[in-house]
Amino acid sequence: MIVKKSMGRAKSGLMLIMALGFFFAAYNLLSIIAQNKESSSGSWVADGLELFDPVLRMPGKVMGSSESNSKFHVALTATDAAYSQWQCRIMYYWYKKVKDMPGSDMGKFTRILHSGRADQLMEEIPTFVVDPLPEGLDRGYIVLNRPWAFVQWLEKATIEEEYILMAEPDHIFLRPLPNLAHGTKPAGYPFFYIKPAENKKIIRKFYPEEKGPVTDVDPIGNSPVIIHKSLLEEIAPTWVNISLRMKDDPQTDKAFGWVLEMYAYGVASALHNVRHILRKDFMLQPPWDLNIANKYILHYTYGCDYNLKGQLTYGKVGEWRFDKRSYLMGPPPKNISLPPPGVPESVVRLVKMVNEATANIPKWETLNRS
Known part of the structure; x- marks a missing residue:
């Protein structure tokens, strides 16, 4: 069943409060950045900057004591841009194909659309519409809408x-x-480029020393993560708070760049004393990961460039390439040519799976073209 809901737009008074401290009134996000204030109960000091307790909670949410089954809901955040739409369509195709196979604990599926309005995929993909952050708050970093979207959903x-x-x-x-x-112990994928211990000085701005060692911050992002629903309800508001505070701090913004929101999820989890089981078999990322054996998810975030001898030419456009960023304005064509001999199995499988999906999804080349 497709859900078509949209939260009301932020009230005018909300923007004024945000300007003073990014205060999300609906979720009591009181603890973003407070400079030149006297220390008060629940505050802590890092690098000379006094901050309020960063841990926030959703109203009326109570941790469950047990779970009735192991099924998990598949949820992804997305925009209504063509670039996001064609990827969602491929993802949903493969979800439907494997969902009911033996060994699956996959439950229902939701695309959490944080564009604030319905789009043309509403009837194809189960979708829940939420509001984006108020205009300008993401500062061009659209990924900041991800934690806010989860809070609303x-x-x-x-x-x-x-x-x-x-x-x-x-x-x-x-x-x-x-x-x-x-x-209640979630599972996540360890990213080689998420290194809390190597960014100790920055992490300490958001994760105070009294909370524990920096190594308590897992080297993960929020995705892929399988987590008990009640735990995510606890973490999500803090994840919003930490993400905005990190973006507002120039040193942190410069150091973490496009993975800032990933660090924010790790810090928010640690603040709630949540550690993740690190599963390297959770996901693979071509072209760096070569084999697909025993892996569950293929993440095609990197461009795959090869010469005709099957040699990787990363950083240089190859004679053969597949890069999702080549299709910002519309979907890739059907029947992409297979890579040359010698290219790793992971890249070959990626192209074959994209080709199978595009061959079977109706109106592939026209529906989501901008």
Whole structure:
């Protein structure tokens, strides 16, 4: 069943409050940045900057004591841009194909659309519409809408499953995915470029020393993560708060760049004393990961460039290439040519899976072209 809901627009008074401290009134986000204030109960000091307690909670949410089953809801955040739409269509195609295979704990699917309005995929993909951040607050970093989208969805949607898989449009399911979490201990994928310990000085701005060692911040992003729903309800408001505070800090923004929101999820989880089971088999990322054996998700975030001898030419446009960024304004064509001999299995499988999806999705070349 497709849900078509949209939250009301932020009230005019909200913008004034945000200007003073990015205060999300609806969720009591009181603790963004407070400079030149006297220390008060619940505050902590880092690098000479006094900050309020960053941990925030959703109203009326209570941690569950047990779960009835291991099914997880597949949820991904997206925009209504053509670039996002064609990736969502491929992702949903493969979700439907593997969902009911043996070994799967996959439940229902939701595309959380944070464009604030319905689009032409509403009847094709189960979708829940939420509001983006107020204009200008993301400062051109659209990924900041992801945690805010999850906060709204968790508060307003009816979610039957006890667990949630946070996924992204450029994920393809290679095989049925079981629930990799254990009880209230979530599972996440360790990214080689997320290094909290190497960014200790920055992390300490948001994760105070009294909370624990920096190594408590897992080297993950929010996706892919399988997490108990009640835990995500606890973490999500803090994740919004930390993301905005990180973006507002020039040093942090410069250091973390496009992975800032990923660091923010790790910090928010640690602030709630949540550690993740790190599963390298959760996902692979071509062209760096070569084999697909025993992996669950293929993430095609990197461009794949090769010469005709099958040699990787990363950083240089290859004689053969597949890069999702080549299709910003519309979907890739059907029947993309296979890579030359010698190219790793992961890249070959990526192209074959894209080709299968595009051959079977109706109106592929016209529906989501800008």
